[in-house]
Amino acid sequence: MAFRCILYPGENPPELPDEVAAPDCFADLNLDQVVTAICVGRDEYNLRPFFHSPAPDLDTIHYRHEVMKDLEQDEVLGFVKSFSAKMRSMRDQIAKLNKLYYRLQKEAVFLDAIAFYCDAVSQLANDLGAANLRSAGLLGLRRHVEAYVQSEAFSSLHGTMTSIKSDLSEVEYSLLIRYTSVTVRRPGSEPDYGAAVEATFARFKQGDAKRFEFKLPDFFEMNHIEAGILDFVVRLYPEIFTRLHRYFQANQSYLDPIIGRWDREIQFYVAYLDYIRPLKRAGLPSCYPTLSTTSKAVRCHQTFDIALAHKLVGDNAPVITNNFELDGSERIFIVSGPNQGGKTTFARTFGQLHYLGRLGCPLPGKEATLFFFDRLFTHFEKEEDIHNHRGKLEDDLVRIHAILREATPNSIVILNEIFTSTTLRDALFLGRRVLERLIDLDLLCVCVTFMDELSSLGPQIVSLVSTVVPDNPAERTFRVVRRTADGRSYAMSIAEKYRVTYDSLRERLAS
Template identity: 50%
Template sequence: MNRSELGTAPGAVVSSETGEPNALSIPFTSILFSETDRQPSVGQSHQPECFTDLNLDQIVASITIGYEEYDLKPFFHSALTDCDAIVYRQEIARDVEDAEVSAVIKAFAAGMRAVRGNFEEIGKLHYDLQKRAVLLDAIDVYCGSSVALSRSLEQLSPKSRGLRAFSAWLRGYVGSSRFVTLAATAKELQARLAAVRYCVLINGSKVTVRNYKGEGDYSAEIEGVFGKFSQAAPKDYLHELRDWSWMNHIEAKILDLVAALNPALFDRLQEFCTAEDRRFVDPRVAAFDREIQFYLSYLAHIAPLQEDGLPFSYPVMSAAIKEMKALDCFDLALAAKLKADGDRVVTNDVALTGDERILVVSGPNQGGKTTFARTFGQLAYLARLGCPVPGRDARFFLADRVFTHFERQEDSRNLRGKLQDDLVRIHDILAAATPNSVVVMNEIFTSTTLRDATFLSREVLQRILELDAFCVWVTFIHELAAYSDRTVSMVSTVDPGDHAVRTYKVIRQQASGRSYALSIAEKYGLTTERLKERIER
């Protein structure tokens, strides 16, 4: 391996003394964050408050199953704050969707996983010489994986700014004298160690180790001469070697004696391993290995849904045009659950354009209203992650935060009644929300009278409209749908032939004021007539 094989990275600064590319001078920061956006520290990003109400906690938990070693949740907990930063991720996600790009990245990740496995094994071993051998293997795997990734990315020519910048930096890194020397020395030491041959002489409890002197192996000749006298299958006296890596004290002593017979080689091994220890892994390579899993895990999660024909798209984001639109969108958590049960989620359209700011969703119970509200909130949040969202033709205003108010059980510790608790929570939301926020309200003020609930709801609606924030409001108060020309009425529908059957389609239409409670009562035999019949029996 030499520089002429690897070439010089585009944009790399070449040292005037050595003529080699300086990997550190190539502009690359992160595969997840552009220079304008913030980066969460490992383990320090807390789950946003809206996650539980929107089932985003379930989504992230499902996405990160099998990726625990990478600690990906902080990345999902930290939505982006800049449109260009979102596009930066969308470009990378599109590249990673390519099967060839994904394959080479997964191969690299497997190599890095092996390196970490070696580190863990070193921590469990007791003998220094064995630790050095395992460390040498780790260095060799690390160097080989890095070079293979660099060459593959160069051949595949990814289109995204992030992968192009990383590829250029990596090409300069693996072509640097430091890296080339590291890889070459590891290879040389492995080859020399593999060439060491020695003899072990065992005489009772005495074990002697000496250099190999060309002794021949006469096993084949002996078997040829005496094989003809064999009358039955011979007993197998071969010793089966263990398949675990730990050495016992006898093996360790033999290895010490082998080292004493080859002092120059083993002294060099000690010097090399002491100098490198675990410092040979470049922080940016390690960061790439972790950060790229964000894309792989998300895309792997949605792949089964895409195979079923559910649409996903990269939303067009804007910090200036206030609109929220997506066709055939759906609740990602519900879709995954129904997929596991062999069923398919129902899709719906959402749209707030022009001066429209609030979707007021009404209709029968168990008709999909809450799911629709969750879908809207999920879209607003997932769009800021830079990954494809559930739906097609999505265009979203860049929200700064997503606030939710879903019904909760009374908490005896705060000594507040349910209505007061609702009011306190809504007050806090309105105090923190901005014109760039998204608010999702689900069946609030259910603990008071219809008259009071209507009055309070109108007051809150007015505050949201004055704030100019986006909102989805699920309510049993149908009059709210016509509160303003900036509110849009959405209604969950039923089967025209059987009002007890929910279609889970939520469409734009004027609120009907019907809850279809009678059809449910008829379905379960709870009408007045049926109850009287039972009593009379």
């Protein structure tokens, strides 16, 4: 099978547009922060469309996993980055060329760009040939590059460039400057006046003299005088410059399209691996998930919010990991517990894992089994928008109704603190109706809520509780555990700490 693309297997990979809107869930899950950090310093590659476009099937995810694993070898990642640096130098030359005015200088810069390109491709062929590769993507690239380097097109491109550069390096000429005129001619047998001057003044030398050498400024762009002199040099060596001009005209489409596409797309892998490298250095685990299109079982071990972890590691702060699972008929996590205890972070983690899993990326955690979802919906609290003329409750209802209308049994829904703007009685009524609809859809869901009663609606629901330090309930552990929500454990811990339980009050009043 002919190699076409490093992101998609097969001979007909999709062509993503230059602009792909970020999924609606990105801001809620802090994935916008993750992608922004990944893309820093890589604007030339326009990587955002890749991160905004989940893989269409499991074959694509397995294909990407294999490439990622190959690139985790320092040797492989090293020569890929070396190739990218040379290609960047090539593009820099082309960018300079497009800003130049004089034709001959453009042609010389073009020759330098071809030199960078040929060197990059030749070295890539050698590196790929020597590397221990296992992925179908990089093995396919190896076959393509080997064939391309041996082709007549590349041999001619490289050989002619080398020959012209060699001829240009041998061009010599003399300048005779007299008043306002300049004469350009081939060098003759003129004596070296510099040596004569030095010999004349050597007799006056007394000890080591101060040196007055200086370097003339070297501006990249030619001025009209330099261009005029070069025009005369061309008349002295017409054959060489005619070859250069013909080479320039004949090779405007020199870049192999598959190598050019690969140079951009491989940055999807390189950028992500660079992003998670500080996390791995800090001792945090990463894994390649198992995804299924049929089983909705979810199991994750020692996982964490990747956006938050990136910030904490940068601040040398600890990162708390969590374990969770859904099995059998279980579909919905109801997450309750004290404020600022990690509930929303858990919800984000669940969404991040599934989305990054659909991209084919290594995930934060020791192991992960996930469902191959179709769409990921989020509903997080938002400030009231004065432009839509809706109150907060009405806005919640409109947004959740849109989710329920579009969600399918293969979707994932993440709800964070729903119906907080109404009374507890109304919030419970609305919350039950929403969850009953989600249960009927048989989809996966995480619901962060202060209403513990929602955790007992059926066997499809699993109760998770964010915990506190037993001896100091004001201190959060940021761990979320599977436990029945009773709505009283946290309040009882606070009461015991400040000795205002019934028994404590009786004891104190009796004394």
